Each structure stands twice: as structure tokens, then as C-alpha cells.
Amino acid sequence: MxxxxxxxxxxxxxxxxxxxxxxNMGGTLEFVATGEVFRHFQAMSDELGQVSRxxxxxTDTRRQAKEFGPGFSNANISYFAGVDARADRPQMxxxxxxxxxxxxxxxxxxxxxxxxxxxxxxxxxxxxxxxxLLSDGSxxxxxxxxxxxxxxxxxxxxxxxxxx
Numbered sequence: 434m435x436x437x438x439x440x441x442x443x444x445x446x447x448x449x450x451x452x453x454x455x456x457n458m459g460g461t462l463e464f465v466a467t468g469e470v471f472r473h474f475q476a477m478s479d480e481l482g483q484v485s486r487x488x489x490x491x492t493d494t495r496r497q498a499k500e501f502g503p504g505f506s507n508a509n510i511s512y513f514a515g516v517d518a519r520a521d522r523p524q525m526x527x528x529x530x531x532x533x534x535x536x537x538x539x540x541x542x543x544x545x546x547x548x549x550x551x552x553x554x555x556x557x558x559x560x561x562x563x564x565x566l567l568s569d570g571s572x573x574x575x576x577x578x579x580x581x582x583x584x585x586x587x588x589x590x591x592x593x594x595x596x597x
Contacts, residue, residue: 434487436570438480451476452516468542470597473514507597514595523569524586530563546592553577
């Protein structure tokens with residue numbers, strides 16, 4: 434569902450994801466640096482069909498939001514947003530489980546994954562594995578080794594993931 438919403442949004446916005454489009458055009462570019470990850474998903478509320486519950490993994494203990502309006506926040510989502518993802522780079526990380534880590538503290542709400550980082554998954558959601566939505570629309574269920582290979586395949590030096 435989330436991949437479909439992104440695909441519809443990008444089709445309607447000249448090949449750009451919400452994180453690359455200014456708020457005056459319905460995007461969230463100005464929110465990228467704020468740590469308000471929920472804004473990127475909120476921008477796609479029409480594409481998601483006003484169903485905010487799709488943003489909460491069934492294994493997550495966070496509280497479910499009833500709607501995308503007042504009260505919707507980072508506390509209601511289970512997924513990171515790959516703020517530099519591009520539709521023309523099909524292997525970039527667009528979204529994924531928030532239990533991703535590189536063993537370092539977040540920097541201003543961002544997890545910075547490099548090709549040499551010790552990326553992996555915490556046991557918080559899926560017992561040491563996780564899911565990643567790639568820009569090509571596919572969802573990959575990965576263990577740590579696959580995740581590290583996936584980072585290499587993005588063909589960028591650093592992947593900035595906004596973590597809720």
C-alpha cells in the first residue's frame with residue numbers, strides 16, 4: 434500500500450517524491466530537516482486513502498492514529514523515510530522499518546547509512562530483520578547481510594533516513 438501511494442504521488446509530481454517538492458506544491462521539502470517524519474507520509478494522505486493505520490506495523494507497540502489530521506505525529510508511524518530517494522534510482526531506500534541502525538546515535542533525527550557502516554536491525558520489531566521499500570516499488574525483507582548489500586546497491590555514498 435505504501436509503495437503504491439508513493440508511486441501515485443511521484444506520477445502526479447513530475448517524478449519527484451514529497452521530500453523533494455516544496456510545501457507550496459503539496460510536498461515536504463521544507464520539513465526534511467525538522468525531524469517530523471510523519472509529514473512525508475501525511476503529504477500522501479490522499480494516495481493512502483486517508484488510512485493512517487497502514488503506517489503502523491502490526492508488530493509495533495506504538496499507538497495507531499485515527500486520521501492524518503491533528504494528533505498525527507512520529508509516534509504513530511513505524512517507518513523511516515529515505516529523504517534523498519529518487520524515482521530514477523530504483524535501488525534507493527524510500528521507506529522501511531524504523532528498527533534499522535548503524536550502531537551510532539541519530540544526528541538530528543537522521544540515520545546516516547554509508548557503504549562502510551555497520552548497518553543492521555534491532556530486535557525491536559522483527560527479531561533482527563526488517564523491511565525496506567525501494568524506489569522501484571519493491572519491498573525487500575532483509576537480514577543484516579542483505580541490508581548491507583542493499584546499501585551498496587543504492588549507488589550513493591550516504592543514505593539519509595529520517596527515523597520517527
